[in-house]
Amino acid sequence: MPRTSEQNREIRERTKETIIKAGLSVFARKGFYGATIAEVAKEAGISKGLIYNYFDAKKDLAKAILQQVVVLMAGFETAFKETKDPYEIIEKLLKETFNTIRENTEFWRLYVSFALQPEIIEEAKTVFSEVIDNYILMIEKVFRKIKIPNAKIEAYEFGALLDGVGIDYLFGKDNYPLERIEKHLLKKYGKKALRERAKAKL
Amino acid sequence: MPRTSEQNREIRERTKETIIKAGLSVFARKGFYGATIAEVAKEAGISKGLIYNYFDAKKDLAKAILQQVVVLMAGFETAFKETKDPYEIIEKLLKETFNTIRENTEFWRLYVSFALQPEIIEEAKTVFSEVIDNYILMIEKVFRKIKIPNAKIEAYEFGALLDGVGIDYLFGKDNYPLERIEKHLLKKYGKKALRERAKAKL
Amino acid sequence: MPRTSEQNREIRERTKETIIKAGLSVFARKGFYGATIAEVAKEAGISKGLIYNYFDAKKDLAKAILQQVVVLMAGFETAFKETKDPYEIIEKLLKETFNTIRENTEFWRLYVSFALQPEIIEEAKTVFSEVIDNYILMIEKVFRKIKIPNAKIEAYEFGALLDGVGIDYLFGKDNYPLERIEKHLLKKYGKKALRERAKAKL
Amino acid sequence: MPRTSEQNREIRERTKETIIKAGLSVFARKGFYGATIAEVAKEAGISKGLIYNYFDAKKDLAKAILQQVVVLMAGFETAFKETKDPYEIIEKLLKETFNTIRENTEFWRLYVSFALQPEIIEEAKTVFSEVIDNYILMIEKVFRKIKIPNAKIEAYEFGALLDGVGIDYLFGKDNYPLERIEKHLLKKYGKKALRERAKAKL
DNA sequence: TATGAATGAGCCTTCATTCAT
DNA sequence: GATGAATGAAGGCTCATTCAT
Structure with a gap:
């Protein structure tokens, strides 16, 4: 049958x-x-x-995997759409990112690899650009909401900072003070600090 | 003859x-x-x-290239050993890094590639770790000199920030607001801002 | 399906x-x-x-071929285990060897090649040593049984003789009097001659 | 100048x-x-x-080397032309051959290699055939002089025997009882034994 | 749908040979 | 005559991809 x-x-x-x-x-x-x-x-x-x-080809499998990565990252973002408190969003985002860096190192590496070798998958660059743009945009909105001056550029900085930590951790895994940096950033982007920065501008 | x-x-x-x-x-x-x-x-x-x-082999050519990259990066650092004023060092460092990102993009990409694929060249990880460590160390000293609290971890943050900018620029070259970020960081790590941060701690 | x-x-x-x-x-x-x-x-x-x-590699193919050669040679030996009469064994052995030399010349050449180039297959030497040792041992037993004095060394001589004929035939194929040598050796190692040699010692 | x-x-x-x-x-x-x-x-x-x-080419160098080998071997032979006593010739020949086998193993190997791979140097086969033929011929004459029956075929046997010993030694160098075989053959082809063989025929 | 034997293009590497000096 | 940098043909090996079953 x-x-x-x-x-x-x-x-x-x-x-x-x-x-x-x-x-x-x-x-x-x-x-x-x-x-x-x-x-x-x-x-x-x-x-x-x-x-x-x-x-059809190895590249097509790579493309599908790329999509998967994007889906995962998108899921990563949307997870915070429900959270209302902007300070909480940032805190969660930081913690989540550090967890990913720590636990899904290989995954991270793949993400960077794809982005670095657009000759393999043309779409990669576009796709990741979008993801990053969305990410930045989200941060920007949050920053704007809590009156951080220069929200847009601060959002870019925030994104670069996390990407940089991820990369540097990949480079020197064993000795990288990931925990201390996490704590440091949690403070620096904590409610109290952010509020002060918002006030400072006034 | x-x-x-x-x-x-x-x-x-x-x-x-x-x-x-x-x-x-x-x-x-x-x-x-x-x-x-x-x-x-x-x-x-x-x-x-x-x-x-x-x-002897493709890998050995890669190794030689790696060395070249290291030499260039080392030269990059030593360039600031003569500068005395710590604020000036930071300013120069920022400008130089942004120039490198902007003009030697491919070079940057190679640097990251090597670091991401230690299967190819074992030495890569060690070598880059050292370079990065030195870089961080230098920043740390400067920060310490101008009494930035948490100098060490701030140095790590600074390094990650620049690496992150480089990476993000690689990802989304055309739309990335490199200039604005540069200006932003020049201000954020400018003499005035740094002095305030030093004072704030007191 | x-x-x-x-x-x-x-x-x-x-x-x-x-x-x-x-x-x-x-x-x-x-x-x-x-x-x-x-x-x-x-x-x-x-x-x-x-x-x-x-x-996995050219060498491994060579190894497999070597094994094949060994199997063939081993089969060659065991073929005589059933024969009881020692004189018959020697006669058969001689005839068989000469047939191999005559008909499987290329095979012979390979056998020698392998043995001469242990750089290629390390095992070759060991493997052939064993085959030869067994061969010699078998002859020695036969010689001992029929009371040939100095059985061991005579066995070595016998083996060398046949190997030498094979080699010399390879060198000068067309003019080499293989048949006559065969006849000659059949007589020299024939029942009558061997019995006399056994007696002579007494 | x-x-x-x-x-x-x-x-x-x-x-x-x-x-x-x-x-x-x-x-x-x-x-x-x-x-x-x-x-x-x-x-x-x-x-x-x-x-x-x-x-002109690697092969031509090989050819020249081949010639050298031939010259060496020829010298090897002529060395005995002066010796008058046939029994002494045989003894010297045996001793000399065993010395060569023992001390110039690599040289031996080259000799065999050349002979085994006529695709490299076409002349090799011809050249060696001649050398061997001469060698055999010389032995034959000696045998004839001392009335060994079947001198020609005995000479072939003698040659094969020595070649065979050389080969077998190459195969299993470390365990091969070269000395004992030498002694054995010195006796077997010694004056006394040869004389008996000459008589036996009568 | 699923398998894995078979294909062949492509890449790294070696090395005899050439050639400018 | 002598050198060694440079060439290029050839060969071992890998692996994405195809195909018979």
């Missing part, structure tokens, strides 16, 4: 998911060139050939 | 230089895996084989 | 066989360095890449 | 000698394919280029 098309759809979806997940893992660990279709297949527990049933 | 060994030394030096320069360019554009020895040779205007007369 | 693993096993076995056979032929004709993976592939009627689906 | 053509001739001769000597050494150690022109040059203490001033 052949499968119904509904069953097939489900299978396809599940398999695709599996492949992307495996790809995410392998790509993050090895980078685009270092990763092998064979290894992705192995990690996914399927055959090499099957991957080509779902993706 | 054979060439004198002096002549040969010169030739070798020049050719090596040529290769490294070409390598720097190609590696920066394509990344280690994306770059091809053939392309490096073409860019250098020499034969593939000749490269192996100077470097 | 994918092939059953049984089918795959069969395919792999057959292909591997094909490759080894082609390798044996090409290696014997050209030697390890002279032989080309491309040529082996061509001789096997497959693509270059496929060889690496079965062997 | 330019060199006289006589001086030049001398220089050329000496240099050629040096190259061949170095080549002999390197080829013996590494085999034809394993040896490198660069290494030969280094061993000779000259430049790569200079070799091509004396030999």
Whole structure:
């Protein structure tokens, strides 16, 4: 008895998911060139050939993974849309970012890798630009709400700061004082400090 | 009549230089895996084989390029050793960094690439860690001199900030408000602002 | 519908066989360095890449061929384990060896090549040493059984003699009086002659 | 002042000698394919280029080396032309051969290598055939003189025996009972034994 | 849908050979 | 005659991709 098309759809979806997940893992660990279709297949527990049933080429798998990364990052942002208190948003954002840096280091690396090698996936740059822009925009709004002067540029600074911490941590993982920096920034961008900065301008 | 060994030394030096320069360019554009020895040779205007007369393997060329990058960065630092006024150091440092980001974008990219792929060159991580550590240390001293509280962690923040700006600029080059951020930071880390921060602590 | 693993096993076995056979032929004709993976592939009627689906490196193919040679030689020996009459064993051994020299000349050449170039396959020396040792040991036993004095050293002589004939035949194939030497040795190591030698000692 | 053509001739001769000597050494150690022109040059203490001033190609150097080997072997033979006593000739021959096997192992290997890979030097086979033929012929004469029956075929056997010992020694150097075999053969081909064999036939 | 054997283009590397000096 | 920098052909090996089943 052949499968119904509904069953097939489900299978396809599940398999695709599996492949992307495996790809995410392998790509993050090895980078685009270092990763092998064979290894992705192995990690996914399927055959090499099957991957080509779902993706036309290695690059297309990378594209799908990129999308996944974007989705994850988007989810990361929207998580704060419900939070009302702007100070709380910032605090959560900081904590969440530091957690990501700490725990999903490889994931971070993938994110940077993609962005650094636009020759692999043209879309990468555009896609990430958007993500970053949104991120910055969100921060900007928050800053604006709490009357931080120069909100826009301060938002850029905030974003760069976190990206920079992430990068520097990647470089010198073992000795990087990630915790201390986190505390430092939590204070610097804490309610009290931000309020003072807002006042100072007046 | 054979060439004198002096002549040969010169030739070798020049050719090596040529290769490294070409390598720097190609590696920066394509990344280690994306770059091809053939392309490096073409860019250098020499034969593939000749490269192996100077470097044992692709990795060794990468290593040499890495060294070059380090030398440049080291020169970058020492440039400020003569400057006495701490406020001036910071100003110069900022301006210089922004110039590098703006003009040597590809160079920047290579720097990050290397650091992100320690599988390629083991030394990369160590080497960059040291460079960064020195950089941070220098800033820390300056901050300490002008009584910025938390000098060490502030130095880390400063370094991360600049790295982050560099990265974000790489991501979204065309729309990134590099100039405005530069101005912003020049103010934020300007004499006046820093003095206030020093006082504030008291 | 994918092939059953049984089918795959069969395919792999057959292909591997094909490759080894082609390798044996090409290696014997050209030697390890002279032989080309491309040529082996061509001789096997497959693509270059496929060889690496079965062997990690050229050396490993050589190793497999070496094993094949060893298997053949081992089979060669065991063939006489059933024969009881020691004189018959020697006669058969001689005839068999001369047949091999005559008909499997290339095979012989490969055998010697491998043994002469242990840089290529470390195991070669060990492996062949064992084969030879066994061979000598077998002869020694036979000699001992028929009371030939100095059985051990005579066995070494016997082995050297046959190896030497093989080599000399390789050198000067066309003019080498292989048949006459065979007859000569059949007589010299024939029942009658050996019995006399045994008696002589008394 | 330019060199006289006589001086030049001398220089050329000496240099050629040096190259061949170095080549002999390197080829013996590494085999034809394993040896490198660069290494030969280094061993000779000259430049790569200079070799091509004396030999058109690697093969031609090999050919010259081959000739050298032949000369050495020929000298080996002629050394006995003066000896009158046939028994002494055989004894000397045996001792000399075993010495060569023992001390000039690498040289032996080269000899065999050349003979085994006629695709490298076509002449090798012819040349060695001649050498061997002469060798055999000489033995044959000696055997004939002392009335050994079947002198010709016995000579072939004698030659094969020595070649075989050489090969087997190459295979299993460390454990091969070279000394004992030497003694054994010295007895077997000693005056007393040979005389008996001569008588036996009558 | 799924498998993995098979293909072949492409890349790194070696090294005999050439050539400017 | 001598040097060694430079060339380029060739070969080993990898791996994305195809295809028969």
